[in-house]
Amino acid sequence: MSRLVMKFGGTSVADLDKIRNVACHVRREVEAGHQVAVTVSAMSGKTNELVDWVRSMPVLANRNAPFFDAREYDAVVASGEQVTAGLLAIALQSMGVDARSWLGWQIPVRTDAAHGSARIENIDGAEIIKRFGGGQVAVVAGFQGIGPDNRIATLGRGGSDTSAVALATALEADRCDIYTDVDGVYTTDPRIEPKAKRLGKISFEEMLEMASLGAKVLQVRSVELAMVHGMPVFVRSSFDDPESIDSSPGATPPGTLICSEDEIVEQQIVTGIAYAKDEAQVSLRRVSDKPGIAAAVFGPLADANVNVDMIVQNVSEDGSVTDMTFTVPNGDLEKAVAVIEKSREEIGYQVLQSDPGMVKVSVIGIGMRSHAGVASTAFKTLSEHGVNIRAITTSEIKISILIDADYAELAVRALHSVYGLDK
Amino acid sequence: MSRLVMKFGGTSVADLDKIRNVACHVRREVEAGHQVAVTVSAMSGKTNELVDWVRSMPVLANRNAPFFDAREYDAVVASGEQVTAGLLAIALQSMGVDARSWLGWQIPVRTDAAHGSARIENIDGAEIIKRFGGGQVAVVAGFQGIGPDNRIATLGRGGSDTSAVALATALEADRCDIYTDVDGVYTTDPRIEPKAKRLGKISFEEMLEMASLGAKVLQVRSVELAMVHGMPVFVRSSFDDPESIDSSPGATPPGTLICSEDEIVEQQIVTGIAYAKDEAQVSLRRVSDKPGIAAAVFGPLADANVNVDMIVQNVSEDGSVTDMTFTVPNGDLEKAVAVIEKSREEIGYQVLQSDPGMVKVSVIGIGMRSHAGVASTAFKTLSEHGVNIRAITTSEIKISILIDADYAELAVRALHSVYGLDK
Numbered sequence: 001m002s003r004l005v006m007k008f009g010g011t012s013v014a015d016l017d018k019i020r021n022v023a024c025h026v027r028r029e030v031e032a033g034h035q036v037a038v039t040v041s042a043m044s045g046k047t048n049e050l051v052d053w054v055r056s057m058p059v060l061a062n063r064n065a066p067f068f069d070a071r072e073y074d075a076v077v078a079s080g081e082q083v084t085a086g087l088l089a090i091a092l093q094s095m096g097v098d099a100r101s102w103l104g105w106q107i108p109v110r111t112d113a114a115h116g117s118a119r120i121e122n123i124d125g126a127e128i129i130k131r132f133g134g135g136q137v138a139v140v141a142g143f144q145g146i147g148p149d150n151r152i153a154t155l156g157r158g159g160s161d162t163s164a165v166a167l168a169t170a171l172e173a174d175r176c177d178i179y180t181d182v183d184g185v186y187t188t189d190p191r192i193e194p195k196a197k198r199l200g201k202i203s204f205e206e207m208l209e210m211a212s213l214g215a216k217v218l219q220v221r222s223v224e225l226a227m228v229h230g231m232p233v234f235v236r237s238s239f240d241d242p243e244s245i246d247s248s249p250g251a252t253p254p255g256t257l258i259c260s261e262d263e264i265v266e267q268q269i270v271t272g273i274a275y276a277k278d279e280a281q282v283s284l285r286r287v288s289d290k291p292g293i294a295a296a297v298f299g300p301l302a303d304a305n306v307n308v309d310m311i312v313q314n315v316s317e318d319g320s321v322t323d324m325t326f327t328v329p330n331g332d333l334e335k336a337v338a339v340i341e342k343s344r345e346e347i348g349y350q351v352l353q354s355d356p357g358m359v360k361v362s363v364i365g366i367g368m369r370s371h372a373g374v375a376s377t378a379f380k381t382l383s384e385h386g387v388n389i390r391a392i393t394t395s396e397i398k399i400s401i402l403i404d405a406d407y408a409e410l411a412v413r414a415l416h417s418v419y420g421l422d423k
Numbered sequence: 424m425s426r427l428v429m430k431f432g433g434t435s436v437a438d439l440d441k442i443r444n445v446a447c448h449v450r451r452e453v454e455a456g457h458q459v460a461v462t463v464s465a466m467s468g469k470t471n472e473l474v475d476w477v478r479s480m481p482v483l484a485n486r487n488a489p490f491f492d493a494r495e496y497d498a499v500v501a502s503g504e505q506v507t508a509g510l511l512a513i514a515l516q517s518m519g520v521d522a523r524s525w526l527g528w529q530i531p532v533r534t535d536a537a538h539g540s541a542r543i544e545n546i547d548g549a550e551i552i553k554r555f556g557g558g559q560v561a562v563v564a565g566f567q568g569i570g571p572d573n574r575i576a577t578l579g580r581g582g583s584d585t586s587a588v589a590l591a592t593a594l595e596a597d598r599c600d601i602y603t604d605v606d607g608v609y610t611t612d613p614r615i616e617p618k619a620k621r622l623g624k625i626s627f628e629e630m631l632e633m634a635s636l637g638a639k640v641l642q643v644r645s646v647e648l649a650m651v652h653g654m655p656v657f658v659r660s661s662f663d664d665p666e667s668i669d670s671s672p673g674a675t676p677p678g679t680l681i682c683s684e685d686e687i688v689e690q691q692i693v694t695g696i697a698y699a700k701d702e703a704q705v706s707l708r709r710v711s712d713k714p715g716i717a718a719a720v721f722g723p724l725a726d727a728n729v730n731v732d733m734i735v736q737n738v739s740e741d742g743s744v745t746d747m748t749f750t751v752p753n754g755d756l757e758k759a760v761a762v763i764e765k766s767r768e769e770i771g772y773q774v775l776q777s778d779p780g781m782v783k784v785s786v787i788g789i790g791m792r793s794h795a796g797v798a799s800t801a802f803k804t805l806s807e808h809g810v811n812i813r814a815i816t817t818s819e820i821k822i823s824i825l826i827d828a829d830y831a832e833l834a835v836r837a838l839h840s841v842y843g844l845d846k
Contacts, residue, residue: 076506086496
C-alpha cells in the first residue's frame with residue numbers, strides 16, 4: 001500500500017460531470033489499495049468571477065484607485081475551492097467511498113501573513129493521517145490556509161500545485177499526482193514539433209529549468225518544493241478514462257514522473273528543448289570596463305521593477321571598454337530603456353541598442369554535466385540552419401541561446417532532432 | 424450612542440450595486456454615532472444554485488435515492504454568505520468605514536450537531552464588542568456557525584433572521600434591524616385590503632401570532648428568540664434611499680418596531696388580521712365519546728408526519744357520541760384521510776368528511792385579554808356578510824375562524840374594517 005496526494009485543477013472540476021469523473025479517478029486509486037488525499041481548485045471560471053467582484057466592489061468615488069483589503073479578498077475567493085471540495089466529497093460518498101472535505105483552517109494549513117499571496121509555513125497532517133487508517137479519503141480545498149490572524153489566507157493565483165506538493169510532504173505521501181489537461185511533460189512543445197515525445201521521467205533540476213523557461217505544465221514553486229523534500233511528482237491527464245488505467249503496484253500509467261536524478265536509470269544527455277517568447281534585447285556598446293559598472297546598470301533596473309533575465313558581458317580586449325547585453329520581457333523594454341538613458345552619465349556607455357523581437361531557446365539535460373560537446377553541437381546545428389545567435393548563457397544543466405523570433409520554430413525543431421529526441 | 428445589529432436578506436444584496444446600497448445604509452448608522460454589526464445572506468439565487476449542485480452531485484447510479492452528507496452540504500452552501508460578507512466589508516472600507524468580515528467559525532457561533540438545520544447554542548461576542556470600541560463595523564456571514572465537530576453548520580434555509588436576533592443578543596445590542604423588501608408589518612395583507620396600515624409598534628406575542636399565521640415578514644423562530652431575550656426588532660425596507668433617512672437618536676424612521684407590550688403606550692384592542700390559505704378540513708361524525716379518542720386520532724397522524732393545526736371537539740349532548748374536526752395543510756389531506764380510514768375500528772366513527780378548500784382567518788390583539796366582546800364582534804360581522812363559519816379556535820390574544828376559501832378576501836376586509844384598522 002502506498003499513500004497518494006491527487007491534485008485536480010480548475011478545468012478538471014469545471015462542472016458536475018467533470019467532478020464525477022474526478023471521483024472515478026479517486027475511487028480507482030482507493031480500490032487499488034492506496035491511501036488518498038485529493039486537493040482541488042475552484043470550478044473553472046469561478047475564481048475569475050470572484051476576483052472580478054472583489055475588484056469592482058469599491059464604490060464609484062474610489063474606483064479610479066482600486067482598493068481592497070487582501071484579507072477580504074481571501075475570504076471571498078477561497079469560497080470557490082470550498083464548494084468544489086464539498087461537492088467532490090459528496091460524489092465520492094455516493095460511490096461508496098468514505099470521504100470528507102477539509103478547508104484550510106480545519107486541517108489547519110498555517111501560512112504567513114501575506115494575504116492574497118501567502119506561503120505555507122506548516123501543515124498539520126496528523127488528523128488526516130489518522131483517518132487514512134480507517135480508510136477515509138481527505139478532500140482538501142486547495143489554494144488556501146489560515147494566517148497568523150486566524151483569517152483565511154490564499155496562496156495567490158496558481159498556488160494550487162504548490163499546496164498539493166506541500167500537502168504530500170506533510171502527509172508523508174509516496175507520490176503527488178498532478179492531474180492536468182496534458183498527459184505529461186514533453187521533450188519540447190508538441191505544437192511546434194509534432195515529433196515531441198512524452199518523457200517517462202525527468203529530474204527535479206531539469207523540470208525546474210523546463211518550468212521556468214516556459215513549459216507551462218507545473219508551477220516553478222511546486223517543483224522547487226518537491227525537489228527540496230524529494231517528493232516524486234507525477235504529471236498526468238485528468239481526461240483519460242478513469243476506468244481504463246491500471247493503478248496497481250508496479251504499473252506504469254501514462255504520464256511523466258518528476259523525481260530525483262538517482263531514480264532515472266537511462267539518463268539522456270539532453271532531456272528537452274524549451275523556449276520563451278517575447279524577450280527583448282538591450283545592448284550597451286563601449287562601456288568603460290571599470291568596477292561597479294554592473295551595479296550601475298542593474299541597480300536602477302531593479303529599483304524600477306524591471307525583470308532582467310540573461311546577462312552577457314565579454315571580457316574586454318584591452319581592459320578599457322566592453323559591450324554588455326541583457327534581456328527583459330518585451331513589456332518592460334520601454335521602461336528599461338528609459339532607466340538606462342537616465343543613467344547614461346553614471347554608466348558611461350557610447351551607444352544604446354534595443355530589439356524587441358527575440359526568443360530564448362534552451363537545451364536542458366542533467367547529462368550535460370558529464371558530457372562535453374553538448375553546447376558546440378547546438379551552435380553548429382543552428383549555424384547550419386542559418387540561425388544567427390545573439391547571445392548565449394549557460395548553467396550546469398542548461399544552454400540558453402537568444403535568437404530572432406522568426407527562427408524560433410526552426411531552431412527548436414533542429415535542436416530537438418540533433419539531440420535524438422525525435423526517436 | 425446605541426448598538427445596532429442590521430440584517431440584510433438575499434434580495435437586499437442581490438448584486439454589487441445592491442451591496443453598495445447596503446453599505447450606504449450602514450454608513451448612515453455609523454455616522455449617526457451607532458456601534459454596528461451587519462449580518463448578511465447570500466446573494467439572491469446563490470443559495471439555490473449551491474443547493475441544486477449538492478442535490479444533483481451524487482453519481483447517476485444512486486440518483487434515484489438522493490443522498491448527501493449534511494456536513495458537506497453545509498461546507499458548500501455556507502460559501503454564499505462568505506462571499507457577501509467579504510464584498511460588503513470591501514464596499515464599506517472604500518467609503519472610509521472601518522469594517523471586517525466574520526465567518527461563523529471565526530466569531531465563533533457555536534451550534535448543535537444538526538448540520539443543515541442547526542440551532543445556535545452560543546455566540547462569543549467579546550472580540551466584536553472590543554472592536555466596537557475602536558469604531559470597527561463587524562460584517563457577519565449569516566446563516567452559519569460551527570458545530571461540535573469543528574465543521575461549518577448552517578442554520579437551515581431562512582435561518583438568517585434568527586441568527587441576526589441571536590447575534591444582537593450576544594452583542595448586547597439595543598436593537599436588531601431587519602431590512603427586507605417590505606417596509607414593515609401591516610394590519611393585514613395590503614394585496615387583499617389596500618387600506619391596510621403599517622403598524623408603528625407591535626408586541627412580540629402579537630407578532631408571533633402574525634408570523635405563524637402567514638404574515639411572512641419574519642421567521643417565527645426569530646420572533647420567539649427576540650421575545651425570550653426582550654430584544655427589540657425593527658422591520659424596515661432596504662430599498663428606501665439610504666441618505667434620506669434620519670437615524671439620529673429620537674428619530675422615527677419608517678418601519679415597525681416589535682417590542683415588549685409595556686413599550687406600546689396606545690395599545691389597540693385588535694392589532695391585525697392574518698390569514699392562512701390552503702387549509703383542509705377533516706371531520707369525524709358520531710365518534711364514541713370515550714377517553715383516549717383524541718390520542719387514537721392524532722397519534723397515527725403524528726406518526727405519519729401530518730401537521731395538524733386547528734382541533735375542535737364539542738362536548739357531546741348525552742356523553743355517548745360527538746363530532747371532531749381538525750385542519751391540515753391541503754398537501755397532507757390525502758395522507759391524513761388514509762391514516763384515519765385505516766384507524767376506523769380503533770377510533771369508532773360513523774362518517775368521515777373532508778374538504779380541501781379552506782382558509783383560516785385570525786384576529787390578533789393583546790387588547791383582547793382585557794376587552795370582552797372581541798370574538799362576538801367577529802362572528803356578527805362575518806354573519807352580516809354571509810360568511811359561513813366552519814370552525815373556531817381561540818387563544819388569549821387570537822381568534823381563528825375557518826371559512827370557505829371563496830370568502831377569504833371578503834372576511835379579511837370586513838374584519839379589518841370593523842376593528843377600526845382602516846383608520
